[in-house]
Amino acid sequence: MNQNIQLYGWKHFQLKTNISIDDNEIGRIRNVNKTNYDILTNQGILKGELTGQLLFTASNEERPQTGDWVKIMPFDQQCIITEVLTRYNQLARKELGKKTDKQILATNINGAFIVQGLDRDFNPRRLERMLTTLNDANIEPFILLNKADIAEEAEENVQLIRENHPNIPVLKISALTKEGLEQIESLLQPQLTYIMIGSSGVGKSTILNNLMHNEVQKTNTISEAVGKGKHTTTSRELFLLDNGSVLIDTAGMREFGLALDDIESVTLSFDDINQLGKGCRYSDCTHIDEPGCTVLEAIDKGKLEESVYHSYIKLRSEAEHYAASTQDKKRKGKDLSKLVRNMKRYNIKKRY
Template sequence: MPTLQSYGWNEHFMRHSEQINSQSLEVARVLSIQGFKHLLITETGNVDAELAGALLNSREPEAYPKVGDWVLMKRYDEEGIIIDILPRINALSRKAPGTQSTRQVLAANIDAAFIVQGLDRDFNPMRLQRYLQQTVQCNIRPVVILNKADLVPDPETYRQAVLELGYDCPVILTSALNESQQEAWTRQYLQPRHTYILLGSSGVGKSTLLNSLLGYRLQEEGTTSTSNRKGKHTTTARHLILLPNGSMIIDVPGMREFGVTGESGNEGVHHPLINELASQCRFGDCTHQHEPGCAVTTAVQDGTLPELVYRSYLKLLREQYHFKASEADKRRNEKQFSKVARQIFKHRKDTKY
């Protein structure tokens, strides 16, 4: 039976567990979540668990346990109650779909993100830059997988287009149906006891990739809608899966929206190419849009900075600013509501007889 070390238990989590585990609670990792049920892996095997009421009432939804989290639990009969969550190394988040500015945490404690695009019809550099930007700002190393390379005449041109985006990350050309290609890149990038996540739109071949990595069919392979040429969802929930080579992968349903939020206190979109040019701008607070002496806009004009990268940068910057502004408004409203609630409680307490 795999041990907790097989699932990524390390000194970081051990240290925090010793600091906060005063009740001799059991350590576990979240493998999947279905409604209120959390499937956990413990030292003795799998167990279903639910959140303790105190945990539910004291945390924001984004701080609830997610797939990949390490938690402390107490057993009751055949099930468990999750009492606390160990501090995360990182967490991959996005703006939740819809108009409200809320953060949705997809998974936690990830070593690298495999961002998959299909070369048959899904390849979109601006969407890819969105994934790359958010992943990097969540302190997760990105790896780009360009799948279905066998379906285009010159796949290398697609790889070069990704490299021109300026992110220092590996770019893999492969076909999920080519066994030798699969073995080549997985041998290099999938390390035992490390946790990875598969990201991408529906129909890019994530399920086919996962089935190939497992050596058997876990997910049904998706088809593409004939009406809109978009992929159909085959994965319906996030799951952490232990692969035969000892690495772990989190499979995520295909996402049509991947809004940026800005993480780790970042005030702007920190793109590698633009960061490098920004040091040459005349003004330290240059917005790289209309100021004289801007090295970024000059680079766009002379062609050394791809216009596609620049336009995508501005779009992501506006989105991130809007998200942070809306999030700040929400916090102010919540703070005001709490203040009013305290005043009402005090008034009721003072006038009680």
């Protein structure tokens, strides 16, 4: 019996979710093409489409995403997707230009590689934003600082990130010269799923090609005008690496708005603030103006950098705003549903 789906983490997914379904009735979404999908199955890669119910009544979040496990009805080299199996997590960001809608990047992920360039792309504040989102999704983070071969301040910047995030693996690499490739491979475990996220042109496609030992994604040269790599990847796609682990490549993201389920994920992303906060007088201290706040005391004594604190406050405020907007949207949805029900009752009474 062909065991393709086992290679893509089906057994791990079953252990995480307690789901038991015939292997030949399920598949994993490799990539999404608007309303059709490439699906990894025991019959090979099939083209899939949604049932009418999923297509017309399900929200964008409820429809299949890259990394999802789905129930299918195969026929020839195609299939119909009848159900999206329960996800054990999902990585999402706030949609650009919208208040509360979220964009799911991928689902059922064990670890994430945040890729930043040590050149002009180096941005500790954006890194904190991505780490906060990974904490919220319960995804183990790894930080890859790329372009060590051309960055003048490589060692200084690497040390800064290691000091700010002492509990997270931070690797200095060069995708061009393959420096650090073996270290990345040592972090990858068979049948577990990983994702790479970062801005356009930081080298994600080159890293993927190195790990695949083959050019599976196109790469472009560095722009002489701005010193940055050009955008190449345009979608999210799932790949099987030689060591048996699964890696999802993503398009570049210059903006990464927070769409958190738990606001406290912000605090967990700032190790210094998290540890200092345990000594505050009040257990629900906001670290803004409360008496006995050990975080504010640390700033006054120069033990905590103000830039780190301001970044924390900014992300906390953004997360609280998103949570409030989401609750307001849910309340309005309930009010509308109640109004519709009342109108139906009123019309029934008028008829009799």
